[in-house]
Amino acid sequence: EVLQSIREVNENSSVHGLIVQLPLDSIHRIDTEKVTNAVAPEKDVDGLTSINAGKLARGDLGDCFIPCTPNGCMELIRQTGWRHVLYDIDISRSCVPKCIDRLAREIGLLSNEVELYGKTKAKVHLEAIDRLRIQPxxxxxxxxxxxxxxxxxxxxxxxxxxxxxxxxxxxxxxxxxxxxxxxxxxxxxxxxxAGGGYSQVIPMEEFNLHLTGDIHAITAANNLVAAAIDARIFHEATQSDKALFNRLVPLSGGHRTFSPVQINRLKKLGIEKSDPSTLTEEEITRFARLDIDPESITWQRVLDTNDRFLRKITIGQSPTEKGYTRTAQFDITVASEIMAVLALTSSLEDMKHRLAKMVVATSRNGEPVTTEDLGVCGALTVLMRDAIKPNLMQTLEGNPVFVHAGPFAxxxxxxxxxxxxxxxxxxxxxxxxxxxxxxxxxxxxxxxxxxxxxxxxxxxxxxxxxxxxxxxxxxxxxxxxxxxxxxxxxxxxxxxxxxxxxxxxxxxxxxxxxxxxxxxxxxxxxxxxxxxxxxxxxxxxxxxxxxxxxxxxxxxxxxxxxxxxxxxxxxxxxxxAPSNFRFLYDTELPVVDKIRIIAQKIYGADEIELLPEAQHKVHLYTKQGFGNLPICMAKTHLSLSHDAEKKGAPTGFVLPVRDIRASVGAGFLYPLVGTMPTIPGLPTRPCFYDIDLEPETGEVIGLF
Known part of the structure; x- marks a missing residue:
């Protein structure tokens, strides 16, 4: 009877709309969905039919009826200009994100290309690039x-x-x-x-905290290199050439064997031998001793925490280090060269190659010392094998987002x-x-x-x-x-x-x-x-x-x-529109010329001034074969100049370059302009005062 009444209204041209009052009040069991879907979509002013509800969900607002009560509420908000101000984390939680495996399917990823980390984030395997290679x-x-x-x-x-x-x-x-x-x-x-307001990546607490552990992997890899540097200096200082060689190439099953990374070092030294027993005394010394100059070490330990008291430290204070102490420092993890390598690499093989090329110090005779020389580069690749996979998340409106690498600018x-x-x-x-x-x-x-x-x-x-x-x-x-x-x-x-x-x-x-x-x-x-x-x-x-x-x-x-x-x-x-993309400089130009071009054309400087240490590094890196790398200026972000207090567009200044360092694995030289801490400090009232966990719900509170 109800369906017959609806059909009559549907066919009556003098009636323009029909509302089915819910819940249906009857002593008989009536199929609500069947009744609401019987209404002609063009007369369904409540927007309850599957057709109108589907169009609404899809965003076709001009081709469907919008339910009148929420539509009226939105109109009242528009007319009054009233808006309830929410914190970013409240807005983030107000939206239920798509399951990440569903999002992955929607954007064209295959199930074997996605590694799920819960319901809201995933890693994407690099095989996707090979599969999509011919796609424009x-x-x-x-x-x-x-x-x-x-x-x-x-x-x-x-x-x-x-x-x-x-x-x-x-x-x-x-x-x-x-x-x-x-x-x-x-x-x-x-x-x-994560962005803010109604334009952010969600869930924002996942985004802003550990995510999938990439930064922790970089911290571990970076500090393994730092430990290897100091341990190598210590062992070289306390052992003879022969004892050092015997420990670097230990007996196993009655004979000694070079590891692959040691074979690479021999080739770098021009020693074309693979049997440890055939090395001469002079070759043993050259192989076993990196002879690192402690004053030349550019590799620092890192921590992903703001801690001003780690900007200058003394290491090696324990009696077990036999008096070997030196002044060192911590950087923040995202300043590590390994982070830059992750951001600039093009494949797992390329990352392995870049990690091996990273220069950590100079020997006493002026030769660059790399992570491959230390024998640690393979272990770094192992620590970074998951970090190289981009992390998939989404926006508040369900668009895909890759969150991957995070070097400071x-x-x-x-x-x-x-x-x-x-x-x-x-x-x-x-x-x-x-x-x-x-x-x-x-x-x-x-x-x-x-x-x-x-x-x-x-x-x-x-x-x-x-x-x-x-x-x-x-x-x-x-x-x-x-x-x-x-x-x-x-x-x-x-x-x-x-x-x-x-x-x-x-x-x-x-x-x-x-x-x-x-x-x-x-x-x-x-x-x-x-x-x-x-x-x-x-x-x-x-x-x-x-x-x-x-x-x-x-x-x-x-x-x-x-x-x-x-x-x-x-x-x-x-x-x-037409585009005529071009680089600012040719990398084959001398180092000083590349720095000058950036300073004059981008910052508005009149000239640059290289302090003595920077002049020494220009000569050193050019001699070592790194002079053709691009330039990555380390400068305050708060001004176009080197002086953070100069706002607007300052001109007429000379840009002072106090030092230059090499990130050979990442593939750039970075001049240091002025003084700049490489690990931030905490303010009087840090954000952590407001951050807490709600024990009953497990929700993070206080993030913004």
Whole structure:
């Protein structure tokens, strides 16, 4: 009887809508789904039929009825402008993520290419690259920003918001590729790095903490090298040549045998022998003694914690070390060369080769000492065998994200892994997009993205997205300093077009820096609630006049992908525009010339000044054959210059280079500009004050 009544209404042209009141009130058992699906979809004003509910779930909002009660609530929110402010972790938990194996299937990965780590994260095997080898690559987009300020610019949030816009709202295949954050800043002052608001990687506590253990693997591998260096110096200092050789090549079954890594050392020394008993005394000495100069050691121990008291330490204090002490230090793990190797490697074989080439010190006769010389390179590859696989996660709106590698951008090259980018570019296909983020400002992370990462990957980007905010430009224009935890001065919360225009010099310089590489740049103005329309429009106008392909306002923190749709459209158009990608310098140029080009063209310096130690290293590394490596400047991220206090776009300065070090395995030289700690310290009130675990639910609280 009910079905007959529904059919009559369906066929009655004078009735435009029908609501089935639930629950069905009857003494008889009635199939609710059968009744609701009997309603003609075009008259189903409650949106309960499978057709309307399916279209709603798929996002076809213009082609279905939306249930009136939640739709009315959303309309009330829009009309009143009311928004309940949630913490990032609350927003993250409000969304139930897809099971990661389902996401892997959706993006085209096979089950044997995915290694599950619970329900929300997985590692992807490198065999996927081989299977997808003939698949054309998608469009390659890098997100960078103006020179950072304590007010924040929102590069990570913009990266995720753009991916959500391109995918969930503009129906493209899309992938985000981001770095894994260090736990130092997570528990220190910065907090997490999963994005924020309604544009973040989820679950954010998994993202910001251990993830799948890659950083711990790097810590273990790095410190194994450090232990090997000091142990080797100790044993060489306390043993004769013969005793040292006999212990390095011990008797087994009545005879001695070289290990493969020792055979490689013999070949490096020009000794073409494989039988230990045939070595002469002179060959035994050359083989057994690395003769490391302790003053030349560049390899430090690492820890993924902010700890200022490890910046300078003395090791070897125990009586068992027989008086062998030296001054050393700790770096933060993400500054380790092994992290840079992970980010720049192209295969397991390539990683093994790079790990073996890492130079840790110089011998007393001026020869570079490598991890292969120490015999530890094979063990490093074993420790890193799982870390090389990219980690798969997702955005709040269900888009795939690779989280892989996490080198800092001020003391390393500051970009996620080449392997993750390459797999993602194959998976999205020729019409899809891969969006990656370069650390800190365009003068730091983007310059290294182009000159180091793209040089080794062979990939060519289609678009640069340059993120700016009104309040950050106000600070570059001379706005007052801010103090964490204190209210913002009125200059940042009230309209001030003059201050915005003064600070625009920094954005103009970063647009200019982008254009050095011949890639179209789209400026994303990340809007905050205190910004005025006049301020936002002024930035967009000035950015276009400065040569940006386009400049658009974004509200992705508050609105998710919907708030970055215009940015997504601008990126799509820019990706079709002509591009004339080029490197900033030829690696065959002398080391000093490469440093000068970066300083003058990217930073705006008049000249560079090499202090005596830097001059010595230029001579040493050129002599050792490392002079043709790209340059990775280690410089403050808080200014275009070497002085963190100089905001805007300073000019007329001389850039001082106090030292140069070699990351031969990673494949770059890194000049040290000014003084810069390689392990951060904790502030007076670190983030860990607010971080805790809820025992009953097992939930992490206090992360942001």
């Amino acid at each position: 690559d998608g469009k390659y987009v890098v997100v960078t920003g103006i020179t950072p300020t304590p007010l924040g610019e929102g590069k990570s949030t913009t990266t995720i918001g753009l991916v959500q816009a391109l995918g969930a709202h503009l129906n493209n295949n899309v992938f985000a590729c981001v770095r894994q954050p260090s736990q130092g800043p997570t528990f220190g002052i910065k907090g997490g790095a 001020n003391i390393a090259h500051g970009n996620s892994s080449i392997l993750a980018d390459k797999i993602a570019l194959k998976l999205v296909g020729p019409e899809g997009f891969v969006v990656t983020e370069a650390g800190f400002g365009a003068d730091i992370g983007m310059e290294k993205f182009f000159n180091i990462k793209c040089r080794y990957s062979g990939l060519r980007p289609h678009v640069v997205v340059l993120v700016a905010t009104v309040r950050a430009l106000k600070m570059h224009g001379g706005g007052p300093s801010v103090t964490a935890g204190m209210p913002l001065p009125k200059e940042y919360t009230e309209e001030n077009l003059e201050l915005v225009e003064k600070g625009f010099c920094n954005l103009r310089k970063q647009v200019e820096n982008t254009k050095h590489f011949g890639v179209p740049v789209v400026v994303a103005v990340n809007a905050f609630k205190t910004d005025t329309e006049a301020e936002l429009q002024l930035i967009c106008k000035l950015a276009k006049e400065a040569g940006a392909f386009d400049a658009v306002q974004c509200t992705h923190w508050a609105d998710g992908g919907a708030g970055a749709v215009e940015l997504g459209k601008a990126v799509q158009k820019a990706a079709e």
